[in-house]
Amino acid sequence: MEAGKIWNVGLLLVATLVAAKLISVLIMPRSKRRLPPAVSAWPVVGVLVRFMKGPVVMLREEYPKLGSVFTLKLLNKNITFLIGPEVSAHFFKAPESDLSQQEVYQFNVPTFGPGVVFDFDYSVRQEQFRFFTEALRVNKLKAYVDQMVTEAQEYFSKWGESGEVDLKHELEQLIILTASRCLLGEERHLPLPSHPAPSPPRPSSQEAGRHIRNHHSFSQTPQNDLLQCFIDSKYKNGRPTTEAKITGLLIAALFAGHHTSSITSTWSGAHLLTGGKHMSAAVDEQRRLMEKHGDRVDYDVLSEMEVLYRCIKEALRLHPPLIMLLRSSHADFSVKSKEGVEYDVPKRHIVATSPAFANRLPHIYKDPDTYDPDRFGPGREEDKVAGAFSYVSFGGGRHGCLGEPFAYLQIKAIWSHLLRNFEMELVSPFPEIDWNAMVVGVKGKVMVRYKRKHLPIN
Numbered sequence: 001m002e003a004g005k006i007w008n009v010g011l012l013l014v015a016t017l018v019a020a021k022l023i024s025v026l027i028m029p030r031s032k033r034r035l036p037p038a039v040s041a042w043p044v045v046g047v048l049v050r051f052m053k054g055p056v057v058m059l060r061e062e063y064p065k066l067g068s069v070f071t072l073k074l075l076n077k078n079i080t081f082l083i084g085p086e087v088s089a090h091f092f093k094a095p096e097s098d099l100s101q102q103e104v105y106q107f108n109v110p111t112f113g114p115g116v117v118f119d120f121d122y123s124v125r126q127e128q129f130r131f132f133t134e135a136l137r138v139n140k141l142k143a144y145v146d147q148m149v150t151e152a153q154e155y156f157s158k159w160g161e162s163g164e165v166d167l168k169h170e171l172e173q174l175i176i177l178t179a180s181r182c183l184l185g186e187e188r189h190l191p192l193p194s195h196p197a198p199s200p201p202r203p204s205s206q207e208a209g210r211h212i213r214n215h216h217s218f219s220q221t222p223q224n225d226l227l228q229c230f231i232d233s234k235y236k237n238g239r240p241t242t243e244a245k246i247t248g249l250l251i252a253a254l255f256a257g258h259h260t261s262s263i264t265s266t267w268s269g270a271h272l273l274t275g276g277k278h279m280s281a282a283v284d285e286q287r288r289l290m291e292k293h294g295d296r297v298d299y300d301v302l303s304e305m306e307v308l309y310r311c312i313k314e315a316l317r318l319h320p321p322l323i324m325l326l327r328s329s330h331a332d333f334s335v336k337s338k339e340g341v342e343y344d345v346p347k348r349h350i351v352a353t354s355p356a357f358a359n360r361l362p363h364i365y366k367d368p369d370t371y372d373p374d375r376f377g378p379g380r381e382e383d384k385v386a387g388a389f390s391y392v393s394f395g396g397g398r399h400g401c402l403g404e405p406f407a408y409l410q411i412k413a414i415w416s417h418l419l420r421n422f423e424m425e426l427v428s429p430f431p432e433i434d435w436n437a438m439v440v441g442v443k444g445k446v447m448v449r450y451k452r453k454h455l456p457i458n
């Protein structure tokens, strides 16, 4: 054969191979895609009934049958669940262009106001979250702690020598007072009701604007609050934040932190008050710290409260207020399940993971339904053994909670005060979970009998 012909045949061969590859990539995979197994139920009604029983009940039933990756067809949506640290890395780490929050969390827009957080494309949202990060840096947190401690002292000084209270209600009130003090400063001009409602109230933009101008022009000394941080924040192009945006950011902060923190402080209390040896360990720790530091409670002293930290963290493992995290997928991706099967998840699926379910996986946590704060202690560290996404009450990765340190400081400030100053006893039954709330919390009242004490130290 002449050289030219050989060349042509070669070219034809290469072109055929390329075309075959393209066809296999573009057409074949649709039929050969290894889709995750689907939850079986009667179309529409059957699936709705399963889902209405509660997503966590559905996960409990399906995970043992279908494994760590599976799809639920709900009306015209496909929801693919990635459950457990072995499969959820992509959920937490994927760039916004592949898995985004915007569409699935749009329902927040009317609350925060237009142009804030989920009403903006990712680059602007990222800048707004940078304002949060700056406002919650350690040096700022140190100043907030003083306000948290003062607020707790003032609040509990109004309790009598002894009495009975609904702890859930008390902590809801205290958390909103503390949060508004840290957010808005001592003046708290924003019209928060004297008996705050369970939901953070949304001030009108006029009222908020007035407060913002006052804050700016009348303060003689630098203010140590989130509002001041937001006022001082600037976008990369030097543009300052507007009053409306600042209001929205403040409301986003209140919203993200209020229910979540008050629910967690109530669960921490319910578990401590029924926790026997864990309660004693937490009180002993307070005694040791008082011997070392006297009555001083500041950022450094709170940071030494490791036993209390683990007690709160364990309450939050069992009862994460955000039970389901969602993303909308914009690009196909593959995931290898814990069981070793490779699946392809098509774009346009909603992708979900569940802190409430994943935090109780028995191959990660020993006796997962038992309250055992020591599981996080030296030598066990069950929250780390299976990697970064073993403990996901605060999410993780790209969108991990920015308020986590703030929340722990606030709850520790409250509980260290209670442990030092009161004997307490739970007089209502151990509370149940209120699965119907959007931020899943405690059902009914949590009645507690208290008596003042002063913790004796050696």
Ligand code: HEM
Binding pocket: 101, 129, 132, 253, 256, 257, 258, 260, 261, 264, 320, 321, 322, 325, 326, 392, 393, 394, 395, 396, 398, 399, 400, 401, 402, 403, 404, 406, 407
């Ligand atoms: C116990 C209390 C809290 C819990 C359990 C909690 C939980 C979470 C979770 C699970 C996420 C991730 C959501 C997702 O991936 O879709 C998140 C994000 C976030 N949290 Fe928290 N949170 C708490 C307190 C706070 C507080 C006090 C603040 C503010 C002061 C805050 C601000 C935020 C913000 C700004 C984000 C969004 C981060 C991003 O998307 O980049 N949180 N939180």
